Amino acid sequence: MPPAHVLVVEDDVRLRGLVREALEATGHRVTAVETGGEALELALDGGIDLVLLDLNLPDVEGIEVARRLADEEVPIVMLTARGDVASRVEGLYAGAADYVTKPFELQELLARVHVRLRERGAGEAVVEHAGLRLQADVRTLWAGDAQATLPEREAELLRLLLSHPGRVFSREDLEARLYGEDLPESNTVEVFVYQLRRRIRSLGVADPIRTVRGKGYTVL
Amino acid sequence: MSRGSAGGGGAGPGAGASPAAAPAPTPARHLRTRLGLIVLGSLLVAVAGTVVLVDQLFGRAQRASLEDLLQRDLQRVQALVAAGTLGTDFVDQAAGGVRLQFASNAGAVLLAADAGDPIPLAATPTRAVSGERTELIGSAAWRLPSGLEIGTIRMALDVTQADVDRATLRLSLLFAGSLLALLAGALAWGLVSGALRPLTDLARQAAAVDPARPRLARYRGPDDEVAELARALNAALEAIAERQQAERDALAEVAHELAAPLTVVAGELRQLAAARPDDPRVRAARESADELLHTSQDLLTLARGELDRAPDLSVVDLAEVARGVADAYPGVAFAADGADARVFAQPDRLRQVARNLVRNAVQAAGAERVRVTVAGGREVRLRVEDDGPGMTPEALARVFDRYVSGRAGGAGVGLTVARRIVTSFDGRIEARSQPGRGATFEVTLPGWSSQVEAEPDEG
Numbered sequence: 025m026p027p028a029h030v031l032v033v034e035d036d037v038r039l040r041g042l043v044r045e046a047l048e049a050t051g052h053r054v055t056a057v058e059t060g061g062e063a064l065e066l067a068l069d070g071g072i073d074l075v076l077l078d079l080n081l082p083d084v085e086g087i088e089v090a091r092r093l094a095d096e097e098v099p100i101v102m103l104t105a106r107g108d109v110a111s112r113v114e115g116l117y118a119g120a121a122d123y124v125t126k127p128f129e130l131q132e133l134l135a136r137v138h139v140r141l142r143e144r145g146a147g148e149a150v151v152e153h154a155g156l157r158l159q160a161d162v163r164t165l166w167a168g169d170a171q172a173t174l175p176e177r178e179a180e181l182l183r184l185l186l187s188h189p190g191r192v193f194s195r196e197d198l199e200a201r202l203y204g205e206d207l208p209e210s211n212t213v214e215v216f217v218y219q220l221r222r223r224i225r226s227l228g229v230a231d232p233i234r235t236v237r238g239k240g241y242t243v244l
Numbered sequence: 245m246s247r248g249s250a251g252g253g254g255a256g257p258g259a260g261a262s263p264a265a266a267p268a269p270t271p272a273r274h275l276r277t278r279l280g281l282i283v284l285g286s287l288l289v290a291v292a293g294t295v296v297l298v299d300q301l302f303g304r305a306q307r308a309s310l311e312d313l314l315q316r317d318l319q320r321v322q323a324l325v326a327a328g329t330l331g332t333d334f335v336d337q338a339a340g341g342v343r344l345q346f347a348s349n350a351g352a353v354l355l356a357a358d359a360g361d362p363i364p365l366a367a368t369p370t371r372a373v374s375g376e377r378t379e380l381i382g383s384a385a386w387r388l389p390s391g392l393e394i395g396t397i398r399m400a401l402d403v404t405q406a407d408v409d410r411a412t413l414r415l416s417l418l419f420a421g422s423l424l425a426l427l428a429g430a431l432a433w434g435l436v437s438g439a440l441r442p443l444t445d446l447a448r449q450a451a452a453v454d455p456a457r458p459r460l461a462r463y464r465g466p467d468d469e470v471a472e473l474a475r476a477l478n479a480a481l482e483a484i485a486e487r488q489q490a491e492r493d494a495l496a497e498v499a500h501e502l503a504a505p506l507t508v509v510a511g512e513l514r515q516l517a518a519a520r521p522d523d524p525r526v527r528a529a530r531e532s533a534d535e536l537l538h539t540s541q542d543l544l545t546l547a548r549g550e551l552d553r554a555p556d557l558s559v560v561d562l563a564e565v566a567r568g569v570a571d572a573y574p575g576v577a578f579a580a581d582g583a584d585a586r587v588f589a590q591p592d593r594l595r596q597v598a599r600n601l602v603r604n605a606v607q608a609a610g611a612e613r614v615r616v617t618v619a620g621g622r623e624v625r626l627r628v629e630d631d632g633p634g635m636t637p638e639a640l641a642r643v644f645d646r647y648v649s650g651r652a653g654g655a656g657v658g659l660t661v662a663r664r665i666v667t668s669f670d671g672r673i674e675a676r677s678q679p680g681r682g683a684t685f686e687v688t689l690p691g692w693s694s695q696v697e698a699e700p701d702e703g
Contacts, residue, residue, distance in 0.1 A: 036504040042511045080500065105503035125544070126503030127537050130511045132592060190559035192588060235697040236588060239557055 028073035028141050032056040033063040033089070034103065035082050043076065046130050047137070060084030067093050074141055076133075077120070079104040094119035099140045103128075143187055153186045153243065154232035156224065167227040177202055178220050181213075185233060185243040194240035217241055276436040284429030291421030299414045306406055310380050311369040314401050317342070318384045321397055328389035341402035343379070346386055348395040363398040371403070378404045442470045450477060458485050495547050502540065510537040538599065542661045545596070551664045555590040559692050562587050562594065563618040566626055569598040575611030576602060583620030587689040593665045597673075600658035601628040601685045608632035609682065622694050626687040635677040643675050662687075670695075 030052050034040040037058075044054045055072075057063050060081045067075055075093065077100050079086035090100050102123035121140050124133050151158045157166040163179040165172050174182065180202055184193065193201075195213045202213070217233060224231045232243045321344065345363050346355040353362045361374050369382045379400040386395040442465035449461040458481045463474035510533040517523075517530040545551060563585040570578035587594075598616075605614040609632030619625045635643065644663045659675075666673045666687050677683035 036508075038508045039504045042508050042515075045515070046511065105500040125541075125550075126499070127506040127510070127540055129534075129537065130514060188558075192557035192559075194554070236557070236695050237697055239588065239695070242559065244559070 027051045027053060029053045029055070029071060030137065031063060031066055031072045031075045033058075033060065033075065033081065033086075034078045035059070035080070036078075042130070043133065046134060050134060052137075058082070060086065060089045063089055064092055067096060067098060070096075072098055074098065074137060075100045076137070077102055090119050099143065101133075101136055101140055151183055151186045153189050155229050156182075156186060156232065158182055158186055165223070165227070167224070167229040170227040170229075172223050172227060174220070174223065178216050178223070181216050182220055185241065189243050192236050192240045192242045197240065276433050276440055279436045280429050280433030283432035284425055287425030287428050288422065291418070291425055294421060295414060295417045298417055299410065302413060303410055306410060307380075310401060310403055310406060311382075314369050314380055314382045314399060317401075318382050318397060318399050321399070322384040322387070325397065326387045326389060326391075341405075343400040343402075345398045345400075346395060347398055349393075354395065360400075363400045365396060365398065372400070374400065376404075377402050378407055439468075439470075441465070443473070446470065446474055446477065453481065458488075492548065495544075499540075499544050499548075506533075506537055506540060509533050535603075538596075538603070539657065541596070542600065542657045545661055546657065546664075551661075551668060555593060555665075555668050557588045557590060557669075559586050560589045560591045560594055561585055562589075562598075562624050562626055562689065563620065565591070565594050566598045566616055566618050569595060569602050570616045572599075573602055573606050573611050573614070575614075576606065577615045578617075579615070580618040581620060584691065584693070585618050585620035585624045586692040587624050587669065587671075588692055588695050589669045589689065594669070597662045597665050597687060598626060598628075600662045601626070601687070604628075604658060605630035605632070605683070605685070613682075620691065622691050624689050624691050626689075627684060628686075629682065629684045631682040634679045634681050634683055635675075636679055640675055640677050644673070659685075 030047050032040060032043050032047070032054055034043065034056070035058050040056050040058070044056045047054045055066060057066065060083050063075065063077070064084070066072065075098055077086050077089060079102055081089070086102065086104075090102070093100060099121040100119060102120045103126060104123055105126035121143070122136050124136055151160065155167055158164070158174075158179065159166075160179055160183045163174045163176060165174055165179075165182065181198060184198070184201060198213045202216075217235075221231045221233055224233070234242050234244055236242055343356075343360055343363060345353050347353050347362070347365075351365070356362075363374075363379075363381050363383075364372060365383055366372075366381045367383065369380050372379050372381050380403050381398065381400045383396045383398045385393050386397045387393050442463060446461055446463065453459065453461075460478045460481055461474060463471060463478075465471060510530075513526070513530040513533045517526050520526050563580040567578055567580070570576045602614065602616060605628050609630035613631040615627075615629045617625075617627045617629075619627075644659050663673050666689070669689055671687060671689035673685065673687050675683065675685050
């Protein structure tokens with residue numbers, strides 16, 4: 025894994041030190057700050073590959089920081105000690121890619137950070153998996169030399185699935201990610217998946233999308 | 245405000261597991277049936293009473309008027325005969341259900357207008373049966389114009405039709421009354437059913453309340469006693485939810501205070517132990533700190549209600565996870581059969597399960613006497629065996645119960661958490677043990693391929 029620039033936002037000075045050292049020990053460059061204000065300033069300047077964000081900050085709520093960084097396409101891993109599951113869900117909808125609950129083991133944190141950095145491709149233009157290559161910005165899907173142009177929602181759906189192989193996305197989750205607040209008719213996601221699978225097969229390759237019974241969809 | 249946001253989380257996608265969503269049991273005795281029957285029964289009794297009363301009153305009045313008629317006719321005949329205006333040929337004119345006979349003092353019928361039976365003597369009007377007819381009979385002295393009494397005038401009034409009329413009236417009353425009673429009973433049944441619907445609806449909602457996330461019951465109906473019950477139920481639920489939220493808030497506060505220092509202690513000791521691998525005191529401190537960290541994680545996982553939320557599933561290799569956990573406890577033996585051991589699970593929680601089982605076994609038996617095996621396939625099995633002191637059947641039966649420690653040094657919370665996590669992945673966990681013969685914990689999860697729908701139009 026190429027070294028990345030990680031922004032650590034944590035108000036506890038000792039925890040900040042521990043996380044910084046551990047990340048630096050695995051070869052990453054770390055900028056550590058105490059407040060949401062500093063974090064926003066740095067992250068909005070660019071050059072950050074991942075933000076480790078404490079949910080409970082002295083000045084701005086962590087969720088607010090995540091919300092303001094939502095357009096930056098920087099993966100955010102939340103650090104939380106709050107018992108309220110709801111706030112964490114809120115965090116995920118605000119744009120956080122993942123969360124780690126305090127107290128945590130350093131290895132767990134490092135593992136999550138690595139997964140999210142690897143998935144960084146999710147925010148990039150080209151995603152490749154299982155013999156498929158998707159260039160999301162022009163909505164073009166290649167399988168070898170064959171290519172197809174996808175409608176916008178299908179391209180977004182496939183980008184999500186391809187950039188997280190093995191992860192199960194529930195229908196509700198996909199709906200929330202594709203539509204945000206204004207939820208569509210009930211079986212729209214099924215229709216998209218069905219169309220997508222037909223398009224992939226028509227390119228002459230095996231379709232990697234799988235329906236997990238009662239749980240959602242994944243890509244193998 | 246905070247409760248509102250918690251409710252928002254509860255209403256989230258998937259809605260996780262709702263363990264207490266049992267259907268409301270149907271009562272053995274229905275109030276509506278009981279009330280319907282009571283109304284029907286009491287109306288039937290009332291009808292019967294009315295019929296008897298009316299029948300008696302009607303019969304008495306009918307008889308009085310008939311007796312009156314008979315007496316008047318007799319007196320008229322007697323007066324006419326005594327006045328000499330009427331000859332004995334009068335009897336021939338008697339008609340219309342009235343029989344008239346003149347009998348001697350000795351009782352022999354001297355003159356009769358019909359071929360019927362002799363009419364018996366009756367000083368007061370009396371009922372008598374003659375052939376197929378029921379008659380009201382009466383008699384009066386037979387006097388000649390000279391005043392000489394030579395016998396009796398006897399008269400019989402046919403009352404058969406009157407009896408039939410009375411019976412018809414009785415039957416009509418009985419029929420109409422019963423019909424009305426039945427109608428009223430059915431009406432009562434229907435009305436009570438309607439009135440009870442909000443009540444049974446409430447019962448169903450109350451039975452479906454998830455104790456982890458009580459939600460208020462919806463009530464649709466008139467503002468009556470049932471509405472009062474609904475209000476009381478909701479007030480109780482609200483109080484419970486408030487209390488739960490307060491406990492969660494307090495716990496979150498404590499967790500927040502403890503979480504950072506705990507993470508720092510465990511993390512720094514791990515770094516220190518890596519730098520000084522030969523120092524037994526550092527190793528002991530590191531192990532204890534890890535222990536503390538893991539136990540707090542288990543406790544907080546339970547207390548925060550995290551397991552009430554649907555897990556974030558990915559394809560995870562259980563063999564890989566178990567190997568990683570076993571490696572963290574030097575001395576623990578690990579083996580996998582090499583078959584596909586991938587399952588749909590949340591990786592960190594699956595690790596928590598494996599860690600809790602292995603830690604439990606190591607504490608009971610020592611690392612050298614613990615074996616971890618993984619068998620792949622359509623069902624993937626993780627087995628943790630130890631040669632420790634084992635458990636009594638009583639201890640075994642309660643080993644997954646919350647806050648019950650299965651054996652000395654064992655962490656009851658860890659096993660409770662393990663079971664809840666395994667269940668959330670649609671798997672199961674079993675424990676086998678005998679005193680003196682160690683213990684075996686086995687986790688069975690559906691293999692990933694069995695969870696994936698067949699592709700209908702592929703190939």
